[in-house]
Amino acid sequence: MLMFLKDIGVEAHRFGYILTHNPFILTESLENLQARVNYLKLKKFSSETVASMVSKAPYLLNFSVKRLDNRLGFFQTQLNVSASNTRDIVARLPRLLCGSLEPVKENLKVLNTKYLRIRERHMFLEYLGKAQYDPALPNYISLDRLVSLPDQDFCTMLALATLEDFYLFQKTL
Structure with a gap:
């Protein structure tokens, strides 16, 4: 697992934070984790951005590709922004993908x-x-x-x- 995190670009000093906040990542298969990373790269997130997102939001890699796709689609359609702007928002605040969508729905105007x-x-x-x-x-x-x-x-x-x-x-x- 640590080698996987290192391979995707996560800095070694973030390993403890990631595993402490998301011990369930240890139950995921490496194939599933790699598929999720590949999906994010397919959506034009850079390798550095993916590593940063995983570091800031450890639960991100527990989401299936379908769920990630649904969440990205939600933000793009509800906020009425381009794919590029959606990437920028999610890259800065990756926890938006992991949390409840209710507060976002309630505060769309904001x-x-x-x-x-x-x-x-x-x-x-x-x-x-x-x-x-x-x-x-x-x-x-x-x-x-x-x-x-x-x-x-x-x-x-x-x-x-x-x-x-x-x-x-x-x-x-």
Whole structure:
């Protein structure tokens, strides 16, 4: 198993992390593991990227080729992005492939929102001391409302500030 991980490019210092977080990888046949690596390479992930993905998300190689294909397809269709962009997203956050798809489905609007919009609004709320995203605590702000409300409603309903205050804050960024 360690030779397999080494052969696909995983750095030796990551072996312990991978085996500790996914001891089930030891029950997989080398043929199945190689088939999954080959599939990822077929989908144009570089060898270095595959090694990095396995290092960051040890459960990745436990998924069948069909399941990997379904997950990649889900992200491409739901996020409405190209295959290249899907590869970039998954390469940076390979755990997205391994986790539950429910949080992704629930937050599609957030994932499709421009980063600048989220960043500006979050920083404004943080500046006001109102950036509270834990539903168990008072004054909870849902990510959906953070990104979907028009600026006027965002200011009056979430930030409890004026639109002019928000525009002035944006100029300081």
